[in-house]
Amino acid sequence: MHYESTERKPLILGDKSYHQITEDVVRPIETAAPRAWWVAFSIALVMFLWGVGSLAYTVATGIGVWGLNKTVGWAWDITNFVWWVGIGHAGTLISAVLLLFRQRWRMAINRSAEAMTIFSVIQAGLFPLFHMGRVWLAYWVFPIPNQYGSLWVNFNSPLLWDVFAISTYLTVSVVFWYVGLIPDFAMVRDRAINPVQKHIYKILSFGWGGKAKAWQRFEEVSLVLAGLATPLVLSVHTIVSMDFATSVIPGWHTTIFPPYFVAGAIFSGFAMVQTLLLIVRKVFKMEDYITIQHIEMMNIVIMVTGSIVGVAYITELFIAWYSGVEYEQYAFLNRATGPYWWAYWSMMTCNVFSPQLMWSKKLRTNLVFTFMISIVVNIGMWFERFVIIVTSLHRDYLPSSWSMFSPSFVEVGIFVGTIGFFFTLFLLYARTFPVIAQAELKTILKTSGEVQKKLHNDHGAQH
């Protein structure tokens, strides 16, 4: 057995046995939901229904019920789309990239992070769909055979690339997540008393028997899927950024966008993971598994990616000046000093300045502070997309067409609705799925458990 240096902090706190871990992870599934869950679920459901109503109204009446105009053709819709896609990125990064890099601290958080990925990609997908003027013809974006002669999709269009990128991403993420869930579902199945529950988990666990061969295949599939998912971490947001980067609009037409968007996505994704896990940890009493060290690690990622994003912002400004293109120069000047200066400076404050506070160890290990920063970062990243989309569009080449944008209650409703939908899904997930990949976690108990480390430290390798 591989032993980990005792210099490394333990990843599992307290005196945990394998059974203890099982008990801790399965508790939310097997016990009745606490009142707080019901309250949260009701709120999320109401928000979701509001969103459904807003969407129904939009589809029935027309995109005109939003606040868009002849100059600003995208605003909250695509802002929300990019925001949600970005949030999704942390899950894949944690489960795939960190798996390849053998980062064991991922094991406590990857399940929820991946759930978050899937749920947020679902939200993201709603926007490109419902922002269409004729959503009932949305299937035309797929290159499907048709009776219209040689009518084909336009492979030049980044929006089409988006279709492929997002659908691939969602598919791979779901498969990867599900494969990881199989042994855990089997664990729940084996413990279930209620026959209905048992039956459901039986189906979900695909007849997992825990044979050595099964474990071996499980490991292989996980590794292959991790390999498949890793490029997606980079490709999805790169392609999303190309919606803007390949255009001719000053403020969009920027070659820095792909890395900048990927960094931003990881940044916002980790912030969202942080937000969710701080709650899960507290509510489901998982402090022993999602430790301060986990929180700190993620805070460091947030700080680093936040700095990358900050560098990107400054690079954009520099290049705008250096390019000598007056439209470009004006676009960035207008962002910072024009009618939407407040959005720009909200973005700057939230994304560039606030993560820098994480240099302080005291702050980055403070849970309340971390929670606040995670929210602030998510707000900031929403503003980043708003700034890119709206402030570039509202004043582009011809001043005669300059305009302003303000959302209607319907757009706000749809956004709130997706937040509701997201939390509805997440809350359901938290009560029915093992929120921690317990099977995986058990593999590191002997090496990274607090008690085991201490024993190892005290008694040497023979233990």
Added chain:
Amino acid sequence: MASNKVYWKSFDQLANTEVSQRLAENEFAQDIPVDVFLSEASSSDSTTSRRDFLKFLGFSTAAATLAACEQPIIESVPYVVQPDTLTPGVPSFYATAYTDGQDYASVLVKTREGRPIKLEPGDSARFNRGTNARAQASVLSLYDSARLREPRLGKKNTDWASMIIALKKSADQSRAEGTQFVLLTSSVYSPSLQTAIERLRQGYPNFQHVEFDAVSQSNTLDVWESLTGVRALPSIDLTAASLVLSFGSDFLASSMAQQVSSDYAARRKPGTGMLRHVELESNLSLTGSNADKRIKIKPSEVSASLAYLINQLGGSAPSVGLRGDLTKALQSLASEMKSAKGKTLVLVGGDDANQARLAAALNGLLGSFGTTLRSDKPVYIRRGNESRLSNLIADLSAKRVGTLLVAGTNPVYFRVDFSKAIAGAKFSMALTDRLDETAMLCTAAAPIPHFLEAWADYRPAAGEYSIAQPTIKNLFNSMPLLEVLGSVSGDLRSAKDQVAASASAMGLDWNKTLHDGGSTVSSGAISGTPAAAAMAMAASIKLAKPSEGMEIALYENALGAGFQANNPWLQELPDPITRLTWDNYLTVAASDALAMGFENETNSDGSLDGSYASIKVGKRLLENVPVFIQPGQTAGTVGLAYGYGRSAAGKVADGGGVSAYALGISTGSAKVEISKAEGMHEFATVQLGHTMMGRRIVNEVNLNEFVSDPSGASWNEKPTFHTIDGLKSAEEANLWANHDHETMHMWNMSIDLTSCTGCAACVVACNAENNVPVVGKEEIRNLRDMHWLRIDRYYSSDMSKDRAAEENIGGIEMYAQMEEPSESPMVVFQPVMCQHCNHAPCETVCPVGATVHSREGLNHMAYNRCIGTRYCANNCPYKVRRFNWFNYITNEQFADVNPSQDDFGRMVLNPDVTVRSRGVMEKCSMCIQRVQYAKLEAKKVGQPIPDGAFTVACAEACSTGSITFGDVNNAKSAVRAAKSDARAYHLLEEVGTQPSVFYLTKVRNA
């Protein structure tokens, strides 16, 4: 006789070989296994019985019947006897004259399947040939469902026979009682109508005909009547002019603007000898925007300025003190005028008698009579006499009028005193197109036909006779005025017969005159020039000092006097200067607004709000007038447009704006008291950025620079790019594969920014041609206008890049100041439609390929394929794409405004152009239906399309010929010539879009 020929198919058959015999026996080469099928065992033991079969049959018949019931039933009735002049799908054109109570124009009416759908300019030999915005829109007024449909007596509908009986009875009674029988109309310049009126006068000694113009020229007409003896305005001839000095005259937007602006553009071809235009005005008018030099002046300073100029030029006029800066400006003008004697034209706006006299004198002094000012060739379209109208009001109030017949005008709306007076008539009848403010107060109201429904004739100017012919059977139960008057006077001829009689009296060939839309005649000219009389008149007038306080000057925008106020195309047409729609408002200078506390503010959603003002002229008060802060407005003056504030015009017009007529201003300007009122008004604007922000959008050059550098190298510098292969032009520095532009056609459009006056006739023409939806005030306020063609208006700013560099002003401050228009801005107009880029940013981003490039240089939009992502609109650098935010053809929000929601309004739709559904993008198609039609016509005759054989709707509507459309692959085409002009440039060339539309640099004779 039976044929004994033998036909054979092959040599074998001819020789009757064995093979052919076998083949003949065996018709089908392969056996068809009929027997196998019939003898199949399974068919006999099938479980489907005869009863089942009948059940299925019955069910499917019933199902098919039910399904058929749900199909919408579209009644389309074919012709029983097809007219031999009409081919479905092929338009017919008729020459006619357009009149709406205010304007006159010679036009060509395009009809499809018997429906007039579009007006085009008439024959080039005709007077005031062409279409302004109102003329273009008038075809929609024909299909206004608010039109009066039946004659009504009291509150009840009746028939024409009873109407005529009632009218005649009342007229007879008035004659017996000795009260007046009055016909009140706008200016009558129809020979047939004048004859009919004369006949009526003979039968009724108590008959009076009173003419008045909604926007009066009565005082000016009085002056000219005293000078020439004829109540008519002189025509203006710019072809002989080299300097036009206009005192508030909006001659490029007047009722004769088609003629005048065409001459104006012709004389302003960039080059030496280009006509120079100086405008001195209080409101920033369309004409003033086009001026080479514009001087801000108050209406009360006009007379004194004219007098000053007369004195400077050696004439005699009373001298009145003037502002120092104005005196200085006038001095330099005087010296300019001296050197352009005989080629100068002085014009005045408004209707002030003194101004008219002084202008006439100044023109006399400059030798303009007979050259630029043709009093010998008068225009008859204004004949109104306000003093006779005042007498009528007095007579009405004193109950001296027994019968009042109001025809084709709306005195209750136009004249504030009339609503009370009209009750004094014993019997009043309105011959009107709608139950308007006047008709509501009349005893009887009856519909008169639209100009496209009736016969009429006109003598609009000396030497011109024109005939208007119906192009559709009257939609409603209307009767032309000619026939109504005839019925009363006992002349029972039809309107057509009356017109034909007038034409034959002039010795004209009926068919030819009708075909041409009119004819040149010898009548109407005046001999002699009244120059001396005019100068003598000026010497003896008394002038008041310019006033100190606030003054108001009324003006006309696209709605004009307001005859077509219920026309949604005109209501939604952005004012060329303010870019506001659906409203009129007080235009106020920024300094005055600051002093009086008026504000304009843009909300977070881009909508514009403005303070309210109360304005008082004499004793008349107008409340809740929205205030718009207008650059270029003379401080101490305000402006207000006529034509709004209707209460009984129809759903479109009612409640929009305020009525300037309610102020009772007779000369067009007056002293005014203004105070701030509570609340904020919601404007509907289409343009928020007013300056070019230092960008090269409208390229402009001064005449002397233009002349000194014909190559354009110094003033039309094309963007270049540093590449690894050295400097390259935007066209060469290119990542894309080029389209083939040499084979077949390559459609290009040239827009001359020098001759474009910004009149916006093209915008309405485009609306009509392409079924552009009307979206109403609320949606315009949301910045969602649907116009395919817009006319951007930019003001100059006091801040420039050069100035910022000189004064060391930083970028942030510079751009902030650049957004602010100058207090006395230069104005430029730029029509912008889809630029039909040959490397179109919209085409690459559409995920479903709904917008694609044609090999003829056009960018196509396939509505059927569009799923509405709006990515194309976002990526369009010109922002010309328009999205269907709602279902404008069924959504109730647009029921009142969008013609295609109305059974009548729908008739105006061009059947060649799809009406777009919601959720799809649309934009200028370069009138693809016209392109295709021309190509098919050319194909039929087997000839290439000759240049100028067809053009697009905007180009056709343009009176100044600013828009040239054609095939650049045709070496002889006009557009090819324009493309090689040194002035040509592409808008935003540096983006590399390679548009098919290009602009010609604006040259200002400053």
